[in-house]
Amino acid sequence: MIRIESLKKDWGEFKINNINLEINDNEYFVILGPSGSGKTMLLELIAGVYHPDSGKIYLNEKDITYMELEKRGVGVVYQDYMLFPHKTVFENISFGLEMRKTPKKRVESMVEDIMGMLGISHLKNRYPRTLSGGEKQRTSIARAIIVKPKLLLLDEPLSALDQEIREDLIKNIKEIHVKFQITMIHVTHNFDEALILSDRIAIMKKGTIAQVGDSVEIFRHPSTKFVAEFVGVENIFKGTAKKVDDGLTVVDTGNISIYSTQEREGSVHLTLRPEDISVSLDKVQTSAKNVFKGGIKEIIDKGAIIKLMIDIKEPLIVFLTRQSFLEMGLNIGKEVWIYFKATAVNTF
């Protein structure tokens, strides 16, 4: 377990201001925040690259605040890889094992295993300058996990990569997290990464932690205006996706089933923009695949726009113009019909 107590560091432009945090064993913890919020600084304090002005960092109840980097058992993966340019892929990955004086045969087989797992076996004897970004990041991840660190820190590991490679690597990282049982702290400004990978998310703002919670908590119940504006998602659900016929996927949230045109399988997140949802008083004929009935739980007047919270066994946020709100004569407790198209449902 990682415990961070009253951590402070003032470095002019970047600042860590009294951070308290607890991260559980084997947890995948994502730190999400806009640039300049101090995410990387926090990571580098945990890694030991810098020392804090005050505060403590405990790893498995041991104070590591000022411990030398090589004794912490904390691995680091950077956005720009930081591979050793004068060493081959194999030599990069085996570096940590060599430092531990692991027998040669064992090094060989361990490196082969991990290269196979990340699909980079064919790059064994190549030098970093000849690799693509995705290949470099795979090598850098392999190099960090082969020594089985107690904690792995990932600093925007996917931000420099193309969408396709990023999705592939997300799968790899997930697999590694499960297989190696390493506690991970992943810093990013990308919501998709945060939602797909995280057990819990912390939102950072100007050197402080604005909110900590699981993805649904953070996105559905932002505790401050900053978090709400930063995450900017009104409707988010977690569920299990199953492909049904003709390019349609159904997501079971446990309470309701929602159709999406994005093909997915297994555990997913689902978001829906409030402006894509139609409301009517009576059931109407429609091409929309998703039809629900629910009672209005909350009405928030935002001026030209009225925000409704409708209970369709899941809380759903809907926007209406003031005019249509008045025309329909809606009030709290009133039952309405809800429609939205399967194409409006975003899953990841």
Add this chain to the structure above:
Amino acid sequence: MRKIDYTTFFFSFMGFFLFIFILIPILNLMLSSDPISIIHNLQDKEVMSSIFISIYSALIATLIALIFGVPFAYILARHDFKGKGFVESVVDIPVVIPHTVSGIALLLVFTSTGFLGEPLNRLGLVFTDAVPGIIIAMLFVSSSFVVNSAREGFENVDPRMEKVARTLGSGSLKTFFIITLPLVMRNIVVGSIMCWARAISEFGSIIILAYYPMTAPTLIYKRFIDFGLHNSTPVAVILISVCLLLFLVVRLVIGGWSAYDKN
């Protein structure tokens, strides 16, 4: 036909003058001296020993500059501290002051009654009119080449790369030797060659601190004063040829090294 734009043409034209201004005297020197007198001088013990002293002392000075200069360069590249600007300018002082001034400054300190000369004298280390004097004069004027070149190399190695190596279990000194140093080797070798070349060519401070034993530049000067141009030219040609040959060899050796990209 490939078109050359007029800026490129004009700038090349201007640059060409400087190029031939340097090349003509050197070529002329090489070609003007009489081959028989060169062969004659090659058999002259005084000439050969002066060239040997120059090359050998310069090599020692370069090694000393490396031993003290590389760690110094690393500190300057990695750390910010109060008075860093002052420390940096001190390193460069020998480059900007006249070499005779360097010679006088060194003589005052290293003479047998000087602040450093006296205790070292008691240990048996004599500087005035001795090889150690030549070496410290060379070291004084040329060590900044090693420091500045190595420093530039260290600055090009991302400190985070060293941190990654350390998270993988490599201690800080070990990381320096197996990660940082190999990446900076090229800079260090280039700096050393510059340092060595500068040391061989040093004259001003050497004649003040240690006229004897004679280095090649001192001998060339002496022959010019005593016997005139005709007698000093062959020695100059021999010195320049030996130096060019040595540089060629070193260039060939490091030319085989691959340069590393940053990532």
